[in-house]
Amino acid sequence: MHTVATALERVLATVAPFPAESLPLAAVQGLALAENVDSRIDSPPFDKALMDGFAVRSADLPDGAGRLRVVEQITAGQVAALPVGPGEAIQIMTGAPLPVGADCVVKIEDTRLEGDEVVIAARPLQDGVNISRQGSAMRSGDRVLAAGVVLRPPQLAALAELGWPQVPVRRRPTLAVLATGDELVPVDQTPGPGQIRNSNETMLVAQAAQSGCASRTLGIARDVRAELGAKILDGLTADILVLSGGVSAGKLDLVPSELTAAGVEEVFHGVAMKPGKPLWFGVRQGDISRNACYVFGLPGNPVSSMVCFELFVRSAIRRLMGISPAEPQPVSAVFEGEYTFRGDRPTYHPARLTWTAGGPRVALVSWQGSSDLRATVDANAMACLPAIERTYRTGDVMDVLSWD
Structure with missing residues (x-):
């Protein structure tokens, strides 16, 4: 059985990033840059005024006060026709190029106009x-953006300034979600005896969207080989297929064998963690007519599915998109409360992470195990508890993975 670290290594070693493609600047928000971007220009491209006022020679105002003759007025987008000579000033607006001869700008609030002269306060x-x-x-040739950075509004603005109407990126993956089990009914139905609503589908689709991934749902597959196999084949047309349920060792846990029958190669099955121990991961290799599909069989209990998605599926999505780093990045947070942990596996405990002036702080929420979806409603993160018997007290530091 793999550790979480080795399982993550296997996932990231198996998943190959998408090839780069060029997309319009307006279409790349949330995608990852596929190559480094170096500046092609100086920014600003010229010396410019930072505020409205008068461009002057500081040598003409040794005491900071004086009277100068105004020879011209320029606004942003204009270039002065005249230089600033001794005893002269040019009225200038924010963003306009600094006229030749001037070396500073006196802000408008420190001046008053009297005819064709400006009086400057001391x-x-x-x-x-x-x-x-x-x-x-930035100067021409400077590295501005590194490959792997996610393109958000500041990065998009920088690309626009640098003149990149087309941007090299890696596309969004498509993800298919298939819930399995005879006990499931759609959300809009009332469960009968022994049945539950299919909450995992809604949860996994939302997690996919939060990861920047387009998704589609395949509905519910009953524990019947023909039905399950048909839906798996449909799901393999996506870049990632995520199944929930049917990956343990029970009589009706048919997912691994049906995946094998569909041509999916197992990479690993089982991770020493809680929740999420039965996790299954494999790949259906691509060829000239189809893309590879990476397949995750998640345990059916909702918190197990949620945790496995955050750790492994999200990492695969980031890897496909070329986002660096792809693996989860924990933060160190100060613990609040008291909790004795005795688990024999590393445990990902629902938690509440808050950001304070003194840094991140974390409190564990009351949690009854992998089926306790209610606990996650009060959580926005998961605390990473190593498999060491220990009592945590206020002030201790623990690693936390945010869900935000």
Whole structure:
């Protein structure tokens, strides 16, 4: 049986990132950059005014006060026709290029106009005041964005400034969700004796969306080989197929054998963790006519499915999209409360993570095990508890994985 670390290694070694493709800038939000981006320009491209005021020579105002002749006015998008000579000023608006001869800008609040002259209040001035110098933000050739970064509004704005109408990225994966089990009924039906509603489908689709993945649902597969096999074949047309239920060792746990019959190669089955021990992972290799499909058989208990998705499926999605790092990144949080842990496997306990001025803090929520979906309603993270008997007390530090 694999440890969580070795199982993650197997997943990431098996999953191959999508090839890069070029998409319009307007279509790449949330995708990962497929190659490094170096600046093609200086930014700003010229010395420019940081505020409205007057471009002057600091040497003309040794005490910060004086009277200068205004020879021109320019706004953003204009270039001064005249240089600033001794005893002269040019009225300038925010963003306009600094005129030749000027070395600072006096803000408008410290001035008043009297005819064709500007009277400047006595405030210290020096070279460079209220100016943004050419290349102060970035210079041509500077590395601006690294491959693997997720493109969010600031990165998109930088690409626009740099002149990238088409961006090299890796596409979003498609993910199919198949819930299995005779006990399941659709959400809009009232369960009969021994039945439960299919909550895992809703949960997994939401997790897929939160991971930046497009998904579709395959409904419920009963514990009948023909029905299960047909739905598996349908699901294998996606980049990732996620099944919940049917992966343990029970008489009706048919998922592993039906996956094998459908041409899916098992990579591993079973991880030393709680919840989620029966996790199954495999791959149906691609060829010239079809993409590879990565298959996760998740345990049917809802918290097990949730935890396995966060640890393994999300990592596979990030790997396909070229997001770096792909694996989960825990934060160290200060524990609040008291809890004695005696588990024989690493446990991912639903928890509440809060961010304070003093750093992240975490409290465990009351949890009755892998079927206790109610506990996750009060949680936004999971605390990672090593398989060591220990009593945690307020002030101790533990690793936490956020669900946000």
